Amino acid sequence: MKRVFLIGNPNVGKSALFSRLTGIDVICSNYPGTTVEYCKGYIKAGDEKIEVIDVPGTYSLYATSKAEEVAVKMLEEGADIVINIVDSTNLERNLNLTLQLLKKNIPVIVALNFWDETKHKGISIDVKELEKLLGVPVVATCARTGEGIKELIDRLKEARSKTYEFVEEEKWKEIGKIINRVQKLSHKHHTFLDQLSEISIRPLTGILFALIVLYITFKIVRFIAEGLILLIEPIFNEYYVPFISNIVEKTIPIKFLQDLLLGTTHKVMESFGLLTTGLYIPFVAVLPYILSFYIVLGFLEDIGYLPRVGVLLDVFLHRIGVHGYTSIPILLGFGCKVPGMLATRILETEREKMIATALILMMSPCMPQTAMIISLVSPYGIRYLFLIFSILFFIAIINGFILHKILKGETPELFVEIPPYRLPYIPTLIKKLWIRLKAFLQEAVPMIIFGVFIAGVLDIFGITNFIAKIFGKPLIWLFGLPKEIVPVMILGFLRKDVSIALLTPFNLNIKQILIASVFMVLYLPCIATFFTLLKEMGPKRTAKIIFLMLFTAIFVSALLNLVL
Amino acid sequence: MKTKTDVTQLNEGQKAKVVEIHGGCGLIKKLDTLGIRPGVEIKKIGSQILKGPQILKIANTYVAIGFGMAKKIIVEKI
Numbered sequence: 001m002k003r004v005f006l007i008g009n010p011n012v013g014k015s016a017l018f019s020r021l022t023g024i025d026v027i028c029s030n031y032p033g034t035t036v037e038y039c040k041g042y043i044k045a046g047d048e049k050i051e052v053i054d055v056p057g058t059y060s061l062y063a064t065s066k067a068e069e070v071a072v073k074m075l076e077e078g079a080d081i082v083i084n085i086v087d088s089t090n091l092e093r094n095l096n097l098t099l100q101l102l103k104k105n106i107p108v109i110v111a112l113n114f115w116d117e118t119k120h121k122g123i124s125i126d127v128k129e130l131e132k133l134l135g136v137p138v139v140a141t142c143a144r145t146g147e148g149i150k151e152l153i154d155r156l157k158e159a160r161s162k163t164y165e166f167v168e169e170e171k172w173k174e175i176g177k178i179i180n181r182v183q184k185l186s187h188k189h190h191t192f193l194d195q196l197s198e199i200s201i202r203p204l205t206g207i208l209f210a211l212i213v214l215y216i217t218f219k220i221v222r223f224i225a226e227g228l229i230l231l232i233e234p235i236f237n238e239y240y241v242p243f244i245s246n247i248v249e250k251t252i253p254i255k256f257l258q259d260l261l262l263g264t265t266h267k268v269m270e271s272f273g274l275l276t277t278g279l280y281i282p283f284v285a286v287l288p289y290i291l292s293f294y295i296v297l298g299f300l301e302d303i304g305y306l307p308r309v310g311v312l313l314d315v316f317l318h319r320i321g322v323h324g325y326t327s328i329p330i331l332l333g334f335g336c337k338v339p340g341m342l343a344t345r346i347l348e349t350e351r352e353k354m355i356a357t358a359l360i361l362m363m364s365p366c367m368p369q370t371a372m373i374i375s376l377v378s379p380y381g382i383r384y385l386f387l388i389f390s391i392l393f394f395i396a397i398i399n400g401f402i403l404h405k406i407l408k409g410e411t412p413e414l415f416v417e418i419p420p421y422r423l424p425y426i427p428t429l430i431k432k433l434w435i436r437l438k439a440f441l442q443e444a445v446p447m448i449i450f451g452v453f454i455a456g457v458l459d460i461f462g463i464t465n466f467i468a469k470i471f472g473k474p475l476i477w478l479f480g481l482p483k484e485i486v487p488v489m490i491l492g493f494l495r496k497d498v499s500i501a502l503l504t505p506f507n508l509n510i511k512q513i514l515i516a517s518v519f520m521v522l523y524l525p526c527i528a529t530f531f532t533l534l535k536e537m538g539p540k541r542t543a544k545i546i547f548l549m550l551f552t553a554i555f556v557s558a559l560l561n562l563v564l
Numbered sequence: 565m566k567t568k569t570d571v572t573q574l575n576e577g578q579k580a581k582v583v584e585i586h587g588g589c590g591l592i593k594k595l596d597t598l599g600i601r602p603g604v605e606i607k608k609i610g611s612q613i614l615k616g617p618q619i620l621k622i623a624n625t626y627v628a629i630g631f632g633m634a635k636k637i638i639v640e641k642i
Contacts, residue, residue: 172603418626
């Protein structure tokens with residue numbers, strides 16, 4: 001089977017084009033470095049089945065970074081055709097990679113993507129002329145609408161290699177010659193988005209702008225999530241619970257199974273039945289927050305705001321050993337730590353990855369955890385929520401600072417392209433939201449239900465009390481928490497949202513809730529995070545990070561118990 | 565003769581032409597990939613406080629570059 005590689009600079013819409021070609025949904029955003037893994041898909045060209053591979057973006061084939069090295073290696077090992085995706089609003093810079101590709105012995109076809117944007121940017125490109133000069137097919141495309149995709153597939157067979165001869169030292173002169181022949185610029189006034197772009201990266205206005213964005217984000221996330229909960233919760237409590245209780249009690253006469261399915265009490269958050277609490281946690285308490293968070297995040301990603309946050313925070317993050325772009329993995333971590341950790345691949349050095357990982361694990365409790373903390377804490381007032389997040393923030397910063405001092409090496413400087421603001425395209429947003437919700441429904445929900453099941457089994461067989469008796473003492477003494485919480489903490493390794501939800505029946509006071517929440521966020525990664533950590537960092541560094549987390553959790557919780 | 569300076573010294577909105585890059589092969593290649601090379605016209609959009617990243621516009625591309633790196637880009641004001 002033939003293998004086609006999609007290669008281009010970062011943020012030229014490779015993933016969007018990949019989705020268009022193969023029909024496979026992958027996450028696309030408006031910032032460099034969204035794709036950190038290779039995605040495979042298939043297309044049919046005539047009768048032939050062709051494999052398509054989406055490669056993370058690269059500026060050149062010199063292999064100046066690890067991502068580029070991998071791209072070059074893969075290319076040389078197994079590409080039959082390269083689709084070189086070019087940002088047509090940045091033709092000159094993008095042609096650099098194109099010319100390098102044309103030197104290789106692999107047939108190339110060029111896709112001029114973002115074709116729709118050239119018009120309002122006052123750029124006109126003579127596609128026919130470019131094709132003649134380069135000697136390979138050039139197709140104008142717009143991945144968003146699908147324009148040009150069919151032509152691209154039809155013309156794959158026309159791809160050619162080694163059609164352009166030039167001396168390496170003269171490459172920019174060559175590119176200049178091509179540009180003069182094919183591209184005409186007409187002056188266009190700054191659009192509103194251009195102006196907004198400059199406002200949001202200038203220091204003073206930028207910080208103000210960021211604060212406003214943060215405030216609005218927070219407001220919208222809460223507004224949507226709480227609105228949904230207000231809508232779903234009554235339906236769940238008043239219709240679903242009586243309905244399912246009725247059925248179970250009538251059809252299953254065995255008391256033990258009834259307890260397991262419905263729980264032992266009638267309060268939904270305290271019963272820990274598989275069909276009551278087991279569904280309440282994922283669908284009523286967590287899903288609304290996941291949904292609202294990813295709606296807002298998707299919007300910010302696609303408009304292109306995130307790299308600007310990176311620029312604004314660079315000075316600050318440099319003090320703890322990472323550059324500003326680390327703020328993107330951290331932000332993703334607020335949704336779920338797994339994609340957050342995968343995103344650290346955009347960082348250059350191992351040292352940075354280590355610090356970034358520690359920051360993600362400590363600073364950003366994932367959305368399911370946050371949702372449960374909110375539901376537990378908000379009856380006491382929003383200021384406690386704020387307090388928990390501030391504590392986590394400071395702990396992460398202090399840890400980052402210490403790691404920065406301990407680990408040898410330098411912090412690389414920020415070097416990043418800032419994408420233009422683009423109006424988000426609603427179908428793309430919905431698709432991305434669906435990919436993320438699907439991941440939650442398929443991977444997290446079964447784990448949550450399983451966690452509730454384990455909790456129920458432990459409780460019914462009295463194992464909970466047994467563990468509590470053995471390990472309870474230090475808990476009372478160190479953290480001021482009741483000893484019955486021990487099994488809950490052990491379950492946190494499975495799913496943290498479940499373990500925080502499990503705190504409800506204990507009627508803790510607010511101080512205990514604060515300590516327990518902070519402890520649960522910090523002490524261990526959940527099982528999904530753990531395996532990602534292992535894959536990304538290897539066993540040695542995983543062990544180090546987990547030790548650091550455990551130590552921090554115990555130290556901070558004990559300290560909080562003393563001072564609060 | 566026009567005065568040479570580095571990118572960090574430029575004012576917001578100032579246009580300049582890159583004269584040379586004071587750095588090793590790695591830095592030169594890195595900057596080259598984003599189109600920053602001798603002879604190219606750049607525009608400084610702004611800089612973050614406390615020796616933060618410098619924001620430049622090259623053709624249609626906005627780039628943020630760390631302060632230390634920007635110091636090594638020698639330019640001539642236009």
